[in-house]
Amino acid sequence: MWRDPGAPADSFYEVRPECTDVPKSRFRIKAGKTLSARKWHAAFSPEGYLDIGKTLSRIHRGGIHPSIRGEVWEFLLGCYDPKSTFEEREEIRQQRRLKYAALKEECRHLFPLVGSGKFITAPVITEDGIPILDPLVLLETNTDNGVVVPPQDNNAGSTMAPSSTGANLEKVTDKRTIQWMLTLHQIGLDVNRTDRTLVFYEKKENLSKLWDILAVYARIDTDVGYGQGGSLTE
Template identity: 65%
Template sequence: MDPHVGSGKIITAPIITEDGVPINDPLVLLEATAADQQPGSTTTTSNGDESSSSSSSSANHRLTDKHTIEWKLTLHQIGLDVLRTDRSMLFYEKKENLSKLWDILAVYAWIDKEVGYCQGMSDLCSPMIVLLNDEADAFWCFERLMRRLRGNFRCTQQSVGVENQLQHLASIIQVLDPKLHDHLERLGGGDYLFAFRMFMVLFRRELSFGDSLYLWELASMPQKYPGLNFF
């Protein structure tokens, strides 16, 4: 699909334009340094010949498949999000672990043509990388989790993916703590959108790494903890 996937490096800058023209920029690799740049990587010269040749070459390799273009356009965004995911953990001080997270999200974005990649997926995928040594096992665990949660990432101008969960939360709070519910209504928070991120990434950013996984374990046992069904 792309030589960067599985290379042990992370794309952090666009590698393609919205028109499908490749961008030859050495900064697209996280580990790129001046020493790694190949001679002749510049796109302009005093006489302009090199720029013309580069433009002609890019035009010849222009992509036309819409799905491929959309996928390649997300790769650098995945890289930027990966660099912000659980960075307080010593585990992610190793670049190979960061690249595993990037690889899995990049491949998932390719196979899920309808949803692709959305911010927040890195928070859901990170525990798989930490807990499992094998990258393939981590991928399929994440893919299985997304079968249940992918609907959370479907947002339109009319609705948000976690709208049902927000409505369930509002109903629960209205019964358990009507005073709090009325207070939120007066403040204009009766739609409970403040809980959007909580449901989107299953409290990964509200709780510590260990506590969030403990909550996941409880939520996976609805018969024992029915109060977490709306989760």
Template identity: 85%
Template sequence: MWRDPGAPADSFYEIRPECTDVPKSRFRIKAGKTLSARKWHAAFSPEGYLDIGKTLSRIHRGGIHPSIRGEVWEFLLGCYDPKSTFEERDEIRQRRRTQYAEWKEECRQLFPLVGSGRFITAPVVTEDGQPIQDPLVLLENNPDGGAIVPPQTPQDNNGMGPPSTDAANKLEKMTDKGVIQWMLTLHQIGLDVIRTDRTLVFYEKKENLSKLWDILAVYARIDTDVGYCQGMSDLCSPMIILLNDEADAFWCFERLMRRLRGNFRCTDSSVGVEAQLSNLASITQVIDPKLHQHLEHLGGGDYLFAFRMLMVLFRREFSFCDSLYLWEMMWALEYDPDMFWLYEDAEETSDKSEEAKARLKSIRHYGKYERENMKNASKSSEEPPLPISVFLVASVLKEKSATLLQQARGLDDVVKILNDVNGNLDAKKACVAALKLHKKYLKKAKKP
């Protein structure tokens, strides 16, 4: 279908007609600025080497055309080395697809609904590993969207509900704590899946909901340290929409989680994202001490009001299309060619020579934000650089500083003022503001 090249990109992510209050995308496909399919394919040599430097600058200028977004993201997230050949990438892709299929089969052996095209929204096991023989009894029709979801109601047949009684009855009492913990998360994943991106026509298809559930279920099984936490479905959903193959979508999500899994790691006393909230407080204290003092006075010195922005990377603050635009802008700015080597297993990279690694070392192969961090590396080498997302939130606070100082008389006011940015943020302007703030912060932080 032909689309006006200057039109908003919403048409690539069709909204359900009854959802009339969804914010419109501000992202426009701009000829000469947006990375087009033609420019993308031209960036590869005949062997398959990618000119990543030129690609990054093009993304920074105008984002990525939706038709090629998935394959470009695989490079931005470090799934593939830009200096690999087409043949090498095909081999890696096939190996990863095989690995995913093996993990999925292991999960299916533990719980037969994995890969069946269905999923659960009610518990099938108790905390001590005892199977819940008839989970149908647990379900009630709850149209208010509470924790218990009907198997299939006339109003919404997308909720697959529980497994059949036969499948549940086949389960035996479990003693392995890891398996019990995983089984306990499966219905939580299901509950989140049916709430994720529900405005999109894409998720009217049951197989797409099932695919999202399967990927999150497999991930929760292999990452035993983090498992599954609310918010991961928001991060995984775009991968399924952009990449046709479920295994490819899984690996793209897995690479993203390598960046963000620290946010989801919980202990009895803290949640991982609190470290970033603490960094946000430090940045605001340096950049806008009056605002920081005001927020502390209101009891918001822990900056928990910004929790969601950092946890799911502004998915709720932007339209669906604009959040994807923001993510790729961030990843292009943060791009580090060392990322690929760090991500690969030791046995896969042991035969890679130092000379091969050095091919990526040209300064133009780093993202703009990463270059700034490199310049200041000697000053702050004790700790890894902060992600650009923290400066994005700081730039939003800075922009709303006058309003917050004048109108916020309690934390509810802070939340209300920040919620007003929902759907009204410009992704490119937000990234430019974050870059400026980052520079300003580094300059001020150096001063005694």
């Protein structure tokens, strides 16, 4: 019996022209089996309730079309309740964006490179909380306002603020902040290696956004923190 082999999904992930040895995706888009955009939108009621049973059945048979993968996974990961309405989800979405902005600002206060459009790949602090003055570190942490170093008037010794010189360095004493800052360069190294063949990750602003997300998460979830390879799950 003839079977539809399906269409390759590679065209949905733009690869850099010079990368000619990229393995082909084994996933195939199969008509009538793969959850398409049309089937996905039809699974919602006028109010926005999702028929999760039929959706999961379709996914089990043929996977998810690449064009809707992001929004489908928001439900599969439990970000939204299938019984929620369009309006309820939009409200949740806006609340989460505000929450993330606040958390990112908190991290930016501790380390100004967060949210700056840049990221680091070299250690910026020792395990004893002493800022590293290596030229590479100073170059990487150079924001538009200057080199990132601890402020002179920081009584807590747990934040780093912009300064135009490498003087007036202070030791960071907060253990939680030290542990967090020790992971920032490792996150940067992993981000720099994330799907190098894809055009999307050629742009530094996309890499820095990924670094921001992982850096913020490592700060707020100290139980999990950051594990090498976390950038591959974003």
